[in-house]
Amino acid sequence: MKVLFFQHGDFGEAYRRFADGGPETYRDQRASVDFVADLRHAHQVTTLAICDRPHREILTENLASIGITAQTGWDAAAIKPILDEVAPALIVCRSPNTPVLRWALRHKIPTLPLFADLFVRAGPKQLIANLQLRRILSADVFPCVANHSLNASQSVATTLSYPETRIVPWDWSRLPVDPGAKTAPAVSGQLRAFFAGMLSEPKGIGDCLEATARLRDRGIRLAFEFAGPGPQEVWQARAAAMGIADQIHFSGQIAHAEVRRRMRDSDVVVVPSRHDYAEGLPNTIYEALASRSPLLMSDHPAFAGRLRDGQDCLVFRAADPASLADRVVDLTNDPGLYARLSGNSAAAHETLYVGIEWADLVRSFLGDPRNKTGWVLEQSLARLRQDGRLPHLADRISP
Numbered sequence: 001m002k003v004l005f006f007q008h009g010d011f012g013e014a015y016r017r018f019a020d021g022g023p024e025t026y027r028d029q030r031a032s033v034d035f036v037a038d039l040r041h042a043h044q045v046t047t048l049a050i051c052d053r054p055h056r057e058i059l060t061e062n063l064a065s066i067g068i069t070a071q072t073g074w075d076a077a078a079i080k081p082i083l084d085e086v087a088p089a090l091i092v093c094r095s096p097n098t099p100v101l102r103w104a105l106r107h108k109i110p111t112l113p114l115f116a117d118l119f120v121r122a123g124p125k126q127l128i129a130n131l132q133l134r135r136i137l138s139a140d141v142f143p144c145v146a147n148h149s150l151n152a153s154q155s156v157a158t159t160l161s162y163p164e165t166r167i168v169p170w171d172w173s174r175l176p177v178d179p180g181a182k183t184a185p186a187v188s189g190q191l192r193a194f195f196a197g198m199l200s201e202p203k204g205i206g207d208c209l210e211a212t213a214r215l216r217d218r219g220i221r222l223a224f225e226f227a228g229p230g231p232q233e234v235w236q237a238r239a240a241a242m243g244i245a246d247q248i249h250f251s252g253q254i255a256h257a258e259v260r261r262r263m264r265d266s267d268v269v270v271v272p273s274r275h276d277y278a279e280g281l282p283n284t285i286y287e288a289l290a291s292r293s294p295l296l297m298s299d300h301p302a303f304a305g306r307l308r309d310g311q312d313c314l315v316f317r318a319a320d321p322a323s324l325a326d327r328v329v330d331l332t333n334d335p336g337l338y339a340r341l342s343g344n345s346a347a348a349h350e351t352l353y354v355g356i357e358w359a360d361l362v363r364s365f366l367g368d369p370r371n372k373t374g375w376v377l378e379q380s381l382a383r384l385r386q387d388g389r390l391p392h393l394a395d396r397i398s399p
Contacts, residue, residue, distance in 0.1 A: 003043045003366065004088035005036055006100050011047035012057045012065030023255035027283040028172040028358070035359045037063055039366070046086050050095075074099060090369055092362060098129075101136050110141055110369035114170070114361065116148035116280040118302040119159040134160040143371040144168045144380070146361055150354045150390065151302050152280035153381050164382035169355030172283070175290040177349055178264055182292050182342040184335035185267050191332065192223045194266035194293070196259050196284050199230025199250070204272025204298060206238065210321035211328065213242040218325070220332055225266070227251040227259060263291035268331065271297040274319045281306065281352065289313075289349035294341035296327055305393035312348035312394075313341065351391045355379065 005011070014033050017023075024030040039045050040062035048066045050073040057065045066086075072078040076099040083103045091104050091111040096119075104111040121127060137145055137160070145160075146168040147153040153169040156162045185191060197203050205226065212222045224247060226235070232250040239248040254262075263269050269288035273279060280302055288295040289312070297303055298318035309315040314331060317323040331338055356364070356379045364375045377383055384390050 001043050001090060002086065002088045003039060003045050004083075004086055004091045005045070005047045005094065006049075006091060006097065007047060007094040008050045010051040010053050010065075010067055011036070011049050012055060012059060012067065013051075013053065015059050015063075015065065023257060025253055026256055027175065027287065029256065031173065032358065035362070043366075046088070048082065048086065073097065076102065079103070090366060092365065096133060098133060098136065101133075101142075105136055105139050105141055108141055110143070110365075112144070112146065112362065112365040112369070113137060113142055114146045114358075116152065117278055118152045118280060119155040120278075120301070121159055130160055134162060137162065140370075143365065143369065144376040146170050148280035149302075149306075149352070150281075150393075151304065151306065153355070155301075157381065164385070165377055165380050167381040168361065168376060168379045169381055169384065170358055170361045171353050171355055172286075172358055174353060175286055175349070177290045177346045178292045180292065181339065181345070182294075184331075184338035189219060189332060190221045190223070191267040191328065192225070192265070193268050193270050193296075193328075194225050194227070194263050195270050195272070196227045196263075196287070197271075197282070198228055199226060199232065199235055200277075202274050202277035204270075204274055204277075204318070205230075205235055207272050207274075207319060207321045207324060208270060209235070209239055209242060209244065209248065211324040212239075212244050212247055214321060214325040215328055216244060216247070218329065220328065221247065222328060223247050223249075224270075225249045225251060225262065227254050227262065229253045260287060260291060263288055263293055266293050268294050268296055268328070270324070271295065271303075272316075272318070272324065273298050273300045273302075275300055286349060286352055289345040289352070292342050292345050294331060294338055295345070296324065296331075298324075306352060306391075307348055308394040310337070311340065312344050354391065355384065 018030055044062045046064045050070050051067045053067045055067040059065055079099050091109055092114055093100050093111055094114050096115055144166045145156050147156050153167050156167050157164050199205050212224050215222045239245045271284050295313040297313055299315050307313045314327040316327045
């Protein structure tokens, strides 16, 4: 059977990197690539990916990789010939991409919408897009809408008005947690902070730089390392203009294992996403808690209520460098707070896992794409709620 995975990220590059013994660049990348590649023993598998390298490759028998630009991926007329050529019998769509979903609906191809997106109401244009997406996803060719973690899954119900009986929360496999809790740094007023992700304004890089400058003026030296892809020169120039160039280091994209090590070696991990950055629950939150280094995170709606402010993490107002700086001061002035956050991090990490694991979800769909066995309801948000398997949401505390 022909199976198509539509996604973001260069599958062919990752497949070859792993075949050559290279590292994974994010959590569960190797596991997901290996899982998709292993499906070739039972199916003819093609990955169609929006990425930086347009390509068409046969990786091995029954396994092909196609790379396209974002412009092609979101242009119904441009992507239609590719989908027609691949002619899949089943689709796993890892993005709320309406051209792909509409093509699947038009051709009556059973499709698993498998997202990691928070859906929001943000004006008339977004409202229209949400209504169009809901109309598409209500068709029988889509057995469910799967979304990563709790808040993003609930946003499918609240924003798209989609029934909870057809919403399936999913997660990656559990991370190993570092065994030892940490204590506050020995030298007061000096902290090492770590960020992992895209170097962009919506991800909060500028807010981190501004907070670092504010802390310097308050007598606190924050040495900040940023790991991830993006225009390093632009951010380096901004740091220099602020007079904090000697406190800022850009590492570029590094291996996932190295991210974990550097999180552990840092005093704090910062997740500063602004509200307009569309994401579910990012891996960096899981990884920070697993590293036992205290987590400072923004009040992004995808994170809200998942962790307790002052107990599991410290929350600051997104896009507000002064708020971030204040939370760093709180941590610097209170060694007991530092120890409490680190001590609670292992249990807090466990509360984040909601729903079926990614690979099991895909297996369920491929084995029963039309949901004849009722697997969707068994894994649905409604059933998890009914059975008391959803974690308690912490009371929101204004940072």
